[in-house]
Amino acid sequence: MIYSLNAEEMAQLYERISKEFETYGTVDIQGDITFSRIESYDELRIGRSDKPPKEFLIGRNENVLVFTEPNKKAVFGVMSCDLKGFYIMDKQIYGKDPFYTARRDNTVFINYVCTEPCETGFCSSFGGPLLNDYQIQVINYENDKYLIYADDAYKSFFEGFKQASKEEISKVEKLMHNFNMKQKKHEVEGIENRIKWNSKLWDEYAKICIQCGACNYSCPTCYCFDLNDVGEERFREWDSCILAGFTKTSAGNPRESLASRLRQRFYHKFVYYKKSKGEYLCTGCNRCTDDCPVDIEIKEVIDHDYNNE
Ligand code: SF4
Ligand code: SF4
Known part of the structure; x- marks a missing residue:
């Protein structure tokens, strides 16, 4: 009503x-x-x-x-x-x-x-x-x-x-x-097909990212967590895919480099989630950029010309 x-x-x-x-x-x-x-x-x-x-x-x-x-x-x-x-x-x-x-x-x-x-x-x-x-x-x-x-x-x-x-x-x-x-539009539609695995963006971002995790913590759609046992209690706490320990197992870490972890964050939002759930894992709030101490911009990831790097 x-x-x-x-x-x-x-x-x-x-x-x-x-x-x-x-x-x-x-x-x-x-x-x-x-x-x-x-x-x-x-x-x-x-x-x-x-x-x-x-x-x-x-x-x-x-x-x-x-x-x-x-x-x-x-x-x-x-x-x-x-x-x-x-x-x-x-x-x-x-x-x-x-x-x-x-x-x-x-x-x-x-x-x-x-x-x-x-x-x-x-x-x-x-x-x-x-x-x-x-x-x-x-x-x-x-x-x-x-x-x-x-x-x-x-x-x-x-x-x-x-x-x-x-x-x-x-x-x-x-x-x-x-x-x-x-509001100015950013062409999100189809980014899952435009974005490039070997884009220079990931290396450029890795040179300046300080791995604080603020982009994940301030995001309304990031839900990843870590589990830690303390005595007889098991705590779940927010995690960040940018941090070095994320996805680390006894067999090693599939994403050793910071560039690969930064790429993972954007691929999860714009490629994997879109392909599995039919929508982007982002609402355009821009907090990840507003809170990033080194100004890594999500809008740049969307607007970037991947074919002409
Ligand atoms: S702009 Fe998108 S990715 Fe960034 S914090 Fe907001 S919802 Fe998360
Ligand atoms: S907020 Fe910026 S500096 Fe901090 S982890 Fe995210 S991208 Fe890196």
């Missing part, structure tokens, strides 16, 4: 949801947008968070020998690129990993759909913000006007709120169309 709310009703919606769910949202901490527990709707600040919200589903470091039923959480302020990341990861993880699956089933993400392109993101190269597919989506299309797409599973929260008119819906659809027109 599609509803039309004003700012006061948005606060009422928050109150209703907070009676059933623990509430989290994006807040401003000394100029940084970050996810945190919130106790009131006023605390919410909308904007792309510094770190992606994947921690709500994949623990940064957790004992996987102990399963605890997760609390029901409502996460306000998830941006379109990050929400899309969950739907991409679902294809790989949902139903297979009991921790991820239980958290996914107990978390409602309240997506604040982007209406203006952000400074560095390039999500429209991957289709841009999506409507209709997700749990609860909020579009603040004019000062005090919010259009809300909500799955029927959440309709009890919307009792008494008015449904959106055809005019309001078409206004929002036009806004979303303009969003995709405004």
